[in-house]
Amino acid sequence: MLKISKDKLNDLFDLIAQKQTLYIPADRNDGESEYKKYESGMTLSNNLNTVRSAKDFFFPQTENLVDFKMEGKNIEVIDIRQESEDFVVFGVRACDARSFTILDKVFLVEPVDSYYKTRRDHGTIVTMACTRPAETCFCGLFGIDATAPEGDAACFSDGESYFFKANNERGQAFIDSISSLLEEGDTAKLDEVQNKTKEILGKLPLSGLSTDSFGGDKLKEYFNSDKWAELSEACLGCGTCTFVCPTCQCYDIKDFNTGHGIKRFRCWDSCMYSDFTKMAHGNPRLTQLERFRQRFMHKLVYFPANNNGEFGCVGCGRCLSKCPISMNIVKVMKALEVK
Amino acid sequence: MNNDTLIPYIGVVTDIRQDTPDVKTFRVVSPNGGKVFEHMPGQCAMLSIPGVGEGMFSITSSPTNKEFMEFSIKKCGCLTSWLHAMEVGQQITIRGPYGNHFPVETDLKGKDLLFIAGGIGLAPLRSVINYVRDNRANYGDVQIVYGSRSKDDLVDYKEIIDEWMADDGIEVNLTIDNPQEGWDGHVGFVPNYVKELDPSISKTVLICGPPIMIKFTLAGLKELGFTETQVYTTMELRMKCAVGKCGRCNIGNKYVCKDGPVFRFDQLGELPDEY
Numbered sequence: 001m002l003k004i005s006k007d008k009l010n011d012l013f014d015l016i017a018q019k020q021t022l023y024i025p026a027d028r029n030d031g032e033s034e035y036k037k038y039e040s041g042m043t044l045s046n047n048l049n050t051v052r053s054a055k056d057f058f059f060p061q062t063e064n065l066v067d068f069k070m071e072g073k074n075i076e077v078i079d080i081r082q083e084s085e086d087f088v089v090f091g092v093r094a095c096d097a098r099s100f101t102i103l104d105k106v107f108l109v110e111p112v113d114s115y116y117k118t119r120r121d122h123g124t125i126v127t128m129a130c131t132r133p134a135e136t137c138f139c140g141l142f143g144i145d146a147t148a149p150e151g152d153a154a155c156f157s158d159g160e161s162y163f164f165k166a167n168n169e170r171g172q173a174f175i176d177s178i179s180s181l182l183e184e185g186d187t188a189k190l191d192e193v194q195n196k197t198k199e200i201l202g203k204l205p206l207s208g209l210s211t212d213s214f215g216g217d218k219l220k221e222y223f224n225s226d227k228w229a230e231l232s233e234a235c236l237g238c239g240t241c242t243f244v245c246p247t248c249q250c251y252d253i254k255d256f257n258t259g260h261g262i263k264r265f266r267c268w269d270s271c272m273y274s275d276f277t278k279m280a281h282g283n284p285r286l287t288q289l290e291r292f293r294q295r296f297m298h299k300l301v302y303f304p305a306n307n308n309g310e311f312g313c314v315g316c317g318r319c320l321s322k323c324p325i326s327m328n329i330v331k332v333m334k335a336l337e338v339k
Numbered sequence: 340m341n342n343d344t345l346i347p348y349i350g351v352v353t354d355i356r357q358d359t360p361d362v363k364t365f366r367v368v369s370p371n372g373g374k375v376f377e378h379m380p381g382q383c384a385m386l387s388i389p390g391v392g393e394g395m396f397s398i399t400s401s402p403t404n405k406e407f408m409e410f411s412i413k414k415c416g417c418l419t420s421w422l423h424a425m426e427v428g429q430q431i432t433i434r435g436p437y438g439n440h441f442p443v444e445t446d447l448k449g450k451d452l453l454f455i456a457g458g459i460g461l462a463p464l465r466s467v468i469n470y471v472r473d474n475r476a477n478y479g480d481v482q483i484v485y486g487s488r489s490k491d492d493l494v495d496y497k498e499i500i501d502e503w504m505a506d507d508g509i510e511v512n513l514t515i516d517n518p519q520e521g522w523d524g525h526v527g528f529v530p531n532y533v534k535e536l537d538p539s540i541s542k543t544v545l546i547c548g549p550p551i552m553i554k555f556t557l558a559g560l561k562e563l564g565f566t567e568t569q570v571y572t573t574m575e576l577r578m579k580c581a582v583g584k585c586g587r588c589n590i591g592n593k594y595v596c597k598d599g600p601v602f603r604f605d606q607l608g609e610l611p612d613e614y
Contacts, residue, residue, distance in 0.1 A: 065343075065345050065346070066345070066346045066347075068389035068390070068432070070389060070390065073426070073428050073429045073430055074430050075349055075389060075430040075431070075432060077346065077347060077348075077349060077432065079346055081340050081343070081346075083340065106584050107584060111343075111344045111582050112341070113343070113345075113584060114340050114341055114342075114343040115343070115345075118340065216592065219591055219592075219609075219611065223611050249584070249586065250585060250586030250587070251579065251580070251584075251585045251586070252579055252585070253345070253393065253579045253580065253585070255389055255390050255391070255392070255393075257390045262389040262390040264389065266345075266579075266585075269585070269586070269587075271586060271589075276577075276587060277576065277577050277587060278577065279575070279576070279577045280415040280416035280419070281415065284576065284590075284613045284614050285613060290613065294589070294613075297611075298586075298589065301592075302589065302591055302592040303592075305591075305592035306592050
């Protein structure tokens with residue numbers, strides 16, 4: 001397997017960044033990490049995952065859709081779209097990598113979202129296999145192997161070197177483009193690390209979860225469950241879960257008057273917010289219970305109903321660590337599940 | 340890059356009709372003349388004034404009208420107030436058509452039809468009614484029951500009197516909520532009027548109006564012997580993208596913007612009561 005030794009990783013980053021924009025997880029001052037545009041000398045974070053998911057690369061928090069010029073009674077529509085430039089996202093974890101295939105099922109079905117698609121067409125995802133999964137991790141529940149992540153190409157560390165494997169043609173092209181720095185390496189130690197990681201994954205506190213009780217045919221069973229009242233009671237409706245979630249994709253469209261014209265933009269929104277469904281004639285989801293239920297029913301029942309049983313969750317654990325009242329999808333599943 | 344449905348077309352407002360004290364009907368054409376796009380009865384379009392907002396409105400004109408599209412819009416919020424303040428010649432943005440439509444070429448063909456509307460709820464049904472009138476041989480009896488708060492609140496009153504009531508093959512039953520000077524027609528709420536009229540249960544029903552009217556009318560229809568599989572309605576929820584991606588109009592596994600807005604009541608029964 002082709003590899004590069006750990007001390008040469010930045011040579012690799014420099015090589016990639018010569019041709020394309022490269023993003024890597026880097027540490028912040030507060031010890032957490034986030035994706036940053038690579039600049040020479042920047043170090044790859046050792047953290048398990050970034051605070052925000054990698055969905056920003058394809059579905060950014062805000063983006064302009066179209067411009068308008070208003071003159072008297074006339075309107076000019078200005079198509080501001082541009083093809084994305086090629087870019088590489090390095091170090092995406094297996095959970096986030098899976099989230100892209102979930103987002104694809106929303107944005108790439110007809111009518112295709114061209115804003116999302118151009119980034120998907122031009123972005124190369126290089127994933128990083130996990131070696132130290134956290135107690136909030138439960139990607140295995142959704143059939144994700146943290147030691148063998150998806151993405152265009154996958155990278156594996158044995159502590160001394162980084163090994164590369166292509167998952168598709170784009171991934172192979174990526175590996176070809178860096179081959180001058182790679183050498184053939186022995187995977188004996190990597191196999192050892194992988195086996196150890198698999199052992200840890202099996203022993204994680206959330207490894208016993210099951211999705212058996214959930215799926216597209218469970219609407220009637222759970223919608224009127226009396227558990228929702230207790231589960232949602234303390235929910236602040238802050239939307240943090242939605243914003244850190246790699247699969248949440250609800251959005252708002254709004255106009256901004258710059259003084260020289262109108263910019264129509266979209267931005268992330270949350271079904272947890274009280275005005276999400278509010279109309280001139282009323283609001284079909286008046287209470288936080290209804291809004292809370294919508295988010296989890298969507299991930300555990302409605303999304304699977306429309307997508308051959310696939311759930312709208314990848315088990316990244318971000319909502320477990322970020323919810324200010326410590327509510328999360330795992331607690332919801334445990335409360336609802338039929339044993 | 341391919342066209343993106345989020346990027347709208349321009350429409351020009353060529354006629355504005357004050358229908359009721361709070362409903363105006365706007366005629367919209369492409370800047371080059373003709374319709375901006377084709378549609379089927381029951382489909383909707385996103386209309387916008389950039390800088391003010393964008394909203395989903397049912398296309399009230401029939402597809403058989405080849406010259407223009409019409410939208411009957413009630414003034415009830417920010418965008419609709421702006422639309423009501425427009426003058427002829429104003430450009431707006433328009434995108435669509437969105438959603439499914441009443442099954443005029445399949446399930447409704449050859450059927451006796453009963454239209455039941457309340458207030459502005461006539462807007463989406465008017466498209467079907469005029470489509471049926473223009474393809475009269477394809478459908479059986481046509482009965483229209485339409486009610487509003489007062490005579491002045493009946494949308495499209497002139498068209499109803501001059502065209503629909505003058506049409507031999509159509510029975511029109513109008514009602515208003517309270518007695519009013521100059522009104523010698525029926526007085527009373529739509530659900531009760533429907534029961535009084537005792538329509539044949541062989542009819543297929545298309546209903547649109549305030550949720551409370553729909554609820555009681557449906558209950559009345561069931562008492563008369565109608566089943567949910569023969570009653571269609573059209574819904575509205577808040578929408579942003581209009582193509583099932585922004586998540587706003589999601590009920591159960593359906594998106595009203597793309598799987599609806601037209602639903603049969605047995606299909607609605609499968610969904611959570613969140614509309």
